[in-house]
Amino acid sequence: MKAIVVRQFGGPEVLEVEEVAVPKPGPGQVLVRVEAAGVNPVETYVRSGTYAGLPALPYTPGSDAGGVVEVVGEGVKKVKPGDRVYTAGSVSGTYAQKAVCQEDQVFALPAHVSFAQGAAIGIPYATAYRALVQRGQAMPGEVVLIHGASGAVGLAALQMAKALGIEVIGTAGSEEGLKLVREQGASRVLDHNDPEHFSQSLKLTAGRGVDVILEMLANVNLGRDLTVLAPFGRVIVVGSRGNVELTPRELMSRDADVRGIRLTNATAKERLAIHAALVAGLENRSLQPIVAQQLPLSEAPRAHREVIESRAHGKIVLLPG
Numbered sequence: 367m368k369a370i371v372v373r374q375f376g377g378p379e380v381l382e383v384e385e386v387a388v389p390k391p392g393p394g395q396v397l398v399r400v401e402a403a404g405v406n407p408v409e410t411y412v413r414s415g416t417y418a419g420l421p422a423l424p425y426t427p428g429s430d431a432g433g434v435v436e437v438v439g440e441g442v443k444k445v446k447p448g449d450r451v452y453t454a455g456s457v458s459g460t461y462a463q464k465a466v467c468q469e470d471q472v473f474a475l476p477a478h479v480s481f482a483q484g485a486a487i488g489i490p491y492a493t494a495y496r497a498l499v500q501r502g503q504a505m506p507g508e509v510v511l512i513h514g515a516s517g518a519v520g521l522a523a524l525q526m527a528k529a530l531g532i533e534v535i536g537t538a539g540s541e542e543g544l545k546l547v548r549e550q551g552a553s554r555v556l557d558h559n560d561p562e563h564f565s566q567s568l569k570l571t572a573g574r575g576v577d578v579i580l581e582m583l584a585n586v587n588l589g590r591d592l593t594v595l596a597p598f599g600r601v602i603v604v605g606s607r608g609n610v611e612l613t614p615r616e617l618m619s620r621d622a623d624v625r626g627i628r629l630t631n632a633t634a635k636e637r638l639a640i641h642a643a644l645v646a647g648l649e650n651r652s653l654q655p656i657v658a659q660q661l662p663l664s665e666a667p668r669a670h671r672e673v674i675e676s677r678a679h680g681k682i683v684l685l686p687g
C-alpha cells in the first residue's frame with residue numbers, strides 16, 4: 367500500500383510517498399481503509415521536529431481519517447468489517463491507504479457524512495468540544511468570541527455553539543473566511559487583522575464584553591483579549607505560536623480566567639463524553655464538517671504548507687486513492 371513516510375524531521379519535502387507493507391491489527395485493534403485523511407497544524411510541528419514528544423523515525427503522520435473497517439483484531443466488539451468510521455488517533459498513521467487504530471480510536475460515521483468530512487472530525491471537533499464545553503463551560507445565553515473561526519477548530523466550535531444556544535462573534539482574516547463564518551451562523555463577523563476588531567466586539571456586546579473567548583493565536587491576541595472579557599469571563603487558549611505580554615490587572619478586575627487546553631490531556635471519561643457528543647451532533651446534522659480542499663496523498667507537502675500559510679476556510683484533507 368501507499369503511505370507517507372517521514373525518515374527525517376524537516377520541511378514539508380520530508381513527506382514522501384512510499385510503498386509499504388499493510389499493517390496488521392493486533393488484539394483490540396482494527397484495520398481501517400482510509401478514504402480521506404485530515405491534515406492538522408500539529409502534524410506540521412511534529413514533522414519539523416520542534417514539538418514536545420516526537421515519534422521515533424521513520425513514521426507515518428496522521429490521526430484523523432474517514433474510512434471503512436476492513437479487519438478487526440481479536441476481542442474487538444465495537445465495530446465490524448464494512449462499518450463506516452471516523453478515526454481520532456491511529457497506531458500506524460492515517461496519511462496512508464490503510465491504518466491500524468485502537469478500537470477506542472474509531473467512531474461511527476453516519477451514512478450522510480462523507481469520508482472527507484469524516485477526516486475533518488477527530489482533532490478539530492474534539493478540540494472544539496473540549497474548549498467550548500469542558501474547559502470553557504460556555505452556557506446557553508452567553509456570548510462567545512471565536513478568535514479564528516474560519517479554520518477547522520473554529521468552524522467546529524461555531525457549529526457546536528449554535529446547537530447549544532450560545533451566541534457567536536466569529537473572526538477571520540480573509541473575505542472568503544468571513545463569508546463562511548457568517549454563513550455558518552455567527553451573529554457578527556470581524557476581521558482579526560483589523561486592530562479595531564477588539565473595540566468592535568465590545569460595542570457588539572453594548573460594552574459588557576464576551577463571556578468566553580476561544581483563542582487560536584494567543585501569542586498575538588491574549589493581552590487584548592482580556593480587555594474585551596465580561597466579568598467572570600474565560601479565555602481558552604487553543605493555539606499559540608510564541609510569547610505574549612499581558613496586564614494581570616485586567617484579569618483581577620473581572621475575576622477572569624485564562625485556561626489552556628491540550629486535547630491529549632482529556633481523561634478517558636472526558637474522551638468518551640466528547641465523542642458521544644460528536645456522534646450525536648453528526649447524526650442530528652447540527653455538526654457538518656466543512657472541507658475546503660481535497661488533495662492526493664502525493665501532495666502532502668503542499669497540504670502542510672497551506673495549513674500553516676494560507677487563509678483558512680475549512681479543512682484540508684488528503685485522498686490516499
Ligand code: NAP
Nearest residue numbers: 407513514516517518519538539543605627628629677678
Ligand atoms: P487552521 O484550520 O489552520 O485555522 C487557523 C485559524 O487561525 C484560522 O481561523 C485563521 O484565520 C486563524 N488566525 C490566523 N491569524 C489569526 C489572528 N491574528 N487571530 C486569530 N485567529 C487567527 O487550524 P486549526 O486546526 O483550526 O487549529 C487552530 C490552532 O489551534 C492551531 O494553532 C493548532 O495548532 C491549535 N490546536 C490546538 C489543539 C490543542 O489541543 N490545544 C488542538 C487542535 C488545534 P484566517 O486564516 O482566516 O486568518
